[in-house]
Amino acid sequence: MNITRRLKLPDSVRLHRYKSLPEQGPKLLFFSGGSALNKISRVLKSYTHNSVHLVTPFDSGGSSAHLRNEFDMPAVGDLRSRLMALADETVLGQPEVYELFTYRFSKCANQEDLEDEFNNLVSGTHALIVPITDPMRSLIQTQLAVTKRRIGAQFELRGASIGNLIIAGGYLNNQQQLDPIVFLFSRLVKTLGQVKTVVDTSLHLGTHLESGETILGQHNLTGKETDPLQSPIQNIWLNDGLDDVCHASVSLSPDREADILDADLICFPPGSFFSSLVANLLPDGVATAIRSNPNPKVYIPNLGIDPEQLGWPLMKRVSWLASLQDKREINEKALDILLLDEHHNYGELDIARLERLGVEVIKTRLISSNANRYDEILVNEALLSMT
Structure with a gap:
């Protein structure tokens, strides 16, 4: 009918x-x-x-191309940007996580400075990581540590999206599957x-x-x-x-x-x-x-x-x-x-x-x-x- x-x-x-x-x-x-x-x-x-x-x-x-070349994985740039577009931007969401996910490394900095900044993110001392509370902070650090450990010495960090690097770590840490890490972060940032x-x-x-x-x-x-x-x-x-x-x-x-x-x-x-x-x-x-x-x-x-x-x-x-x-x-x-x-x-x-x-x-x-x-x-x- x-x-x-x-x-x-x-x-x-x-x-x-x-x-x-x-x-x-x-x-x-x-x-x-x-x-x-x-x-x-x-x-x-x-x-x-x-x-x-x-x-x-x-x-x-x-920047997705660098991750794809490094890990033979699907592109995640569009996925990350749409997650952030739909994220709850009120106090009920996670504005600190939103800021981190949308942050990119400088396109002008030298590789040594970028590696230092990446290490600060992994260790939890970076200014964008400090305001995030546990267990979210530990979860993010874990995924970034996986990515940091797996990338080669020649990986291009200039202009790299932190959100992409986090999702890539989750992909590598979940048997090369995107859905589990995307679902988890969707819940944590309250994607609407x-x-x-x-x-x-x-x-x-x-x-x-x-x-x-x-x-x-x-x-x-x-x-x-x-x-x-x-x-x-x-x-x-x-x-x-x-x-x-x-x-x-x-x-x-x-x-x-x-x-x-x-x-x-x-x-x-x-x-x-x-x-x-x-x-x-x-x-x-x-x-x-x-x-x-x-x-x-x-x-x-x-x-x-x-x-x-x-x-x-x-x-x-x-x-x-x-x-x-x-x-x-x-x-x-x-x-x-x-x-x-x-x-x-x-x-x-x-x-x-x-x-x-x-x-x-x-x-x-x-x-x-x-x-x-x-x-x-x-x-x-x-x-x-x-x-």
Whole structure:
């Protein structure tokens, strides 16, 4: 039996109810890597404590790359930043831990000074460690000591995230599994939502361009650490390693599948289209779980220029997401709603094709005045009003 209701954006009654009792708020699920969703997440936690964030562990750039190269582990940078975005920032949370997790070593200091600072963190004498009380302080010191003991002499500490180093120690100390240490720290900093990697596996991204070139590694796609792509991405896959093309397959775990199936709304949010969004949809079982959830699936496109989207205008991206559905099961869709700002120009919209794909366009105010970015409050109000 299907029950329909008239959609109102924003729905002030629903929003008031959620904000009054966020502990019982709806379960919004986001497929997202990167930092694009962090500001939205900080607002979201005031409406619901039940959101789920599946982030990509396939990044290969930044400080995460040093840990991945050292320990052959999944990328944890996006995981750590989203945990902090959802952390309770009131006195009921752990503001001292928040400060520590978001701290980075200087990019300018010499290696000897950085090693001394690392030793002070491990010993508990660092200014950021001292205010943290036991047992949290001892737990953090233990994980940092594991990381310190296991890294090589040439490990690059400049710009390294302390939060990443703590999570890496927990990973190494828990039989190369991320979930136990992430769950523990989520409880200790009172994360108001759940954050998980979509899979707990150390793989990379492989892409084939229309020019015939093959590119391995997320860091080679974003245009941040290398030159922007000169040819559109033709297809993308999970790859074992960065040296040679080696297609890999990994399946969604039962708990992640349950998260997707149980969500009140699934959102494909703004962010790097391939390395943050599509990457999360590559493991076996993700598309099936999305299709099997009868609740709204919403795509919010990027604003501005995403180097990965070269040759991928809006309609092509929408068509790709819609193609996740099984043509044999016409009632199971992977995308229902294209959510757009009412005034922004996203490029050409083929309404007839969208109707054939079963995708409804909903336009509302998502961008605040005099800004070329999404307003965190407006986006949250629109999504929450659909649940």
